[in-house]
Amino acid sequence: MATHSWHNFRQKAARQPQRILLAEGEDPRVIKAARVLQAEKIALPWLVGSRKKTELLWKQEGGSVDDLVCVDPSGLSASERKSWAEEWAALPRNKRHSADEAMIRVQDPLILGCLHLKKGKVDGFIGGATRTTADTLRAVLNVIGLAPAATTLFGFFLLENHSAPAPGSLILLADCAVNPDPSAKQLSNIAVGAAAAYEFFLAEPPRVAFLSFSTLGSASHPMVDKVREALSLARSQAGRITFDGEWQADTALDPFSAAVKGAGSSPLAGKANVLIVPDLNSGNIAYKIAQRLGRLRAVGPVLWGTAQPANDLSRGCSSEDIIDLAALTALQAQSLRRQPAFAQKEVRS
Structure with missing residues (x-):
């Protein structure tokens, strides 16, 4: 049986860096992880959060704001907010909601992050560093949905x-x-x-x-x-x-x-x-x-069966866990680029 290290996944991800959106960009663990992802060219991190807070944390980790990609829900222009709200409301499962409700929903970093993935602005999504798995799953299922052949997420x-x-x-x-x-x-x-x-x-x-x-x-x-x-x-x-x-x-x-x-x-x-x-x-x-108790690394949860790479984190995660989950997410995104049917084929029962 082969020996595997987390570094193997990072190296593979770095061969073709993907745009990975981290929905909790104001969390210090997320910022630290994003700096490593960028510095080691494992992935191209996008952060969701207050630009002011994110920039401050980014600088504290030694980053230049010129290299920071930040999606600030509160900083969206009226036309940008309206556009994202229309994208969300157009999804089949959201058509019963009002325009006002849609404008509120797209302020949620999880929803906004998933919409960026849905529209192809990024290649992978990760949430859950500060939000519950239930919150993350609701956003992912609402916006991204399941792969056509997925039987059980x-x-x-x-x-x-x-x-x-x-x-x-x-x-x-x-x-x-x-x-x-x-x-x-x-x-x-x-x-x-x-x-x-x-x-x-x-x-x-x-x-x-x-x-x-x-x-x-x-x-x-x-x-x-x-x-x-x-x-x-x-x-x-x-x-x-x-x-x-x-x-x-x-x-x-x-x-x-x-x-x-x-x-x-x-x-x-x-x-x-x-x-x-x-x-x-x-x-x-x-x-x-x-x-x-065992002091073993446990990275995930990887959500298997989604239409696009969208994964969760435990709220007790470390920055290293975030880095490695981002690498796994990037590998999924690489495969989806090479073979668009990947998400369907791999979960086929």
């Missing part, structure tokens, strides 16, 4: 793996952002999409484990039945991908535990690189414990 994190047998590798954990209690069908769609995402970012075969509090029937419960059904659906949906489960997390990650628990004969035993959790409780708690 989900969010994943890439987690560092420091343990044997694959220290230095990355593991994908899904769903950590969108679906509170997915059905078996949704869970199978998440697994297939997560496998596609792993292949896209890491160029390695995905080994997908469906996680549960049960390993191969060690417990009986409707929640376990859902995971088993999801596994069966995924296997019939995408036969070329290797899936297994239902497994406890140690079975998926530790060969000894897998052998003890009767799963040692599986080619995935202790070697999974894509982990599918049964619900949002599990995913959200798991990545935060890994971050705070």
